[in-house]
Amino acid sequence: MTSENSGLIASDASEPAEIVPAPASLVPHLREVAILLDIDGTLLDLAPTPREVWVPPALAETLKTLMQRTSGALALVSGRSLNDIDLIFAPDVYPAVGGHGAEMRLAGGSEADSVKAPPLDKELKRRLAAIAKLSQGILLEDKGYSLALHYRLAPQAEQAIYDEVSRIRAELPEAPIEVLPGKCVCEIKPAGFTKASGVRELMRHAPFKGRKPFFIGDDVTDESVFAIMPDFAGLSFSVGRRALGVDGHFDAPNDVRAFLARLAGR
Numbered sequence: 001m002t003s004e005n006s007g008l009i010a011s012d013a014s015e016p017a018e019i020v021p022a023p024a025s026l027v028p029h030l031r032e033v034a035i036l037l038d039i040d041g042t043l044l045d046l047a048p049t050p051r052e053v054w055v056p057p058a059l060a061e062t063l064k065t066l067m068q069r070t071s072g073a074l075a076l077v078s079g080r081s082l083n084d085i086d087l088i089f090a091p092d093v094y095p096a097v098g099g100h101g102a103e104m105r106l107a108g109g110s111e112a113d114s115v116k117a118p119p120l121d122k123e124l125k126r127r128l129a130a131i132a133k134l135s136q137g138i139l140l141e142d143k144g145y146s147l148a149l150h151y152r153l154a155p156q157a158e159q160a161i162y163d164e165v166s167r168i169r170a171e172l173p174e175a176p177i178e179v180l181p182g183k184c185v186c187e188i189k190p191a192g193f194t195k196a197s198g199v200r201e202l203m204r205h206a207p208f209k210g211r212k213p214f215f216i217g218d219d220v221t222d223e224s225v226f227a228i229m230p231d232f233a234g235l236s237f238s239v240g241r242r243a244l245g246v247d248g249h250f251d252a253p254n255d256v257r258a259f260l261a262r263l264a265g266r
Contacts, residue, residue, distance in 0.1 A: 101198030
């Protein structure tokens with residue numbers, strides 16, 4: 001991990017090079033910190049399809065340790081639904097902001113505490129789903145609150161996908177929808193909520209309330225959360241790129257996992 005603010009980093013020349021240095025301000029103060037983590041491309045390596053992501057056993061142990069050391073103030077912040085998040089991390093269940101802020105759960109093992117949006121209109125969803133027929137390799141993912149068109153297996157279809165989405169939006173100008181570009185994915189969701197709005201709601205409730213959040217994310221959809229971290233005296237780090245306004249960045253999810261393991265004292 002590298003930092004745009006060198007004062008946050010504790011370095012030790014005697015440490016092995018592969019150990020990711022942790023922000024010195026966080027290590028002794030986990031009881032005052034809320035750890036907020038994106039999943040795909042941040043905690044987990046991207047896979048050819050959304051169902052192929054894998055949670056390393058060491059990461060599962062790290063997250064459980066951090067949950068204990070933060071008294072439960074660790075949350076996953078994702079575009080995936082809560083149900084999908086739970087399937088990926090099973091049998092463990094974590095507090096989470098799901099569906100790009102559409103739903104929220106304050107404690108692991110509980111049901112959703114807040115749902116901010118109805119599912120996409122069925123007719124609109126049907127029209128958007130038909131875009132997957134443009135090319136073999138386009139994968140359709142119905143998240144309930146949104147619809148995602150993955151083209152990692154059909155990169156040549158990127159422009160055609162966005163052109164067709166634009167055409168549908170032009171024909172339905174009153175439809176309150178938002179298009180979220182991502183890493184080899186085009187996602188369409190109702191307007192009115194974001195990961196940032198979900199995080200703001202999360203930070204109003206115990207055990208997150210009053211803590212300093214530390215958010216790590218990688219994609220365009222995470223930028224709204226990067227932007228609000230100063231409002232909570234928090235920190236933000238991007239993965240794979242130097243995003244605007246962050247305190248630093250990690251090169252890859254493996255570096256994020258190593259950093260979290262260090263925080264957990266493993």
